[in-house]
Amino acid sequence: MDRQANRRRLAVADRRAEIVAAAVRLLGRRTPEGLSLPEVAAEAGASRALVYHYFRDRKTLHSAA
Template sequence: MTTDRRTAILEGAARLIARRGVRGLRVEELAAEAGVSAALIYYHFKDRAGVLLRTLEFISDRAERYTAERGEGAPPPCHRRELEQSFLLELQDLSEVRENGIAWGELRASAVFDPVLRG
């Protein structure tokens, strides 16, 4: 699968989880959201649990990218300032940040009942 299709599937999964929760994620709806076939999703992710695991990794990586942003040439902040900055970057009024926060909460809450996600 091309990186573009994989990214489209993971972005679609994050959007659907943010809108409907983990229980609301249906592979057929994800396929429509991502513009791919359900068979392609099953082929590459094996099952719904595989989609959820890869989506959790995707949103974690995405959050790491936008919380690591610093002004070019800016000195590294002290530990407290770095923590404050990361927290503030998690509160940005951007759709990607809001979507990540909601999806992360949904996946974390589902992990309580799902041993596959718990790890």
């Protein structure tokens, strides 16, 4: 099974946690102002649309991280 098929099976809370963890990793390397949701999506192995589904903007994601 490919990686995308496995990712679709994650629970909502697990997927959200992966996105937050990716944001935390990126925040370790840059300032909050330098964080972009597309970069977080790439780091998490998720689509940009999925990141925007859970977090409406950078500020919301930063608050969760």
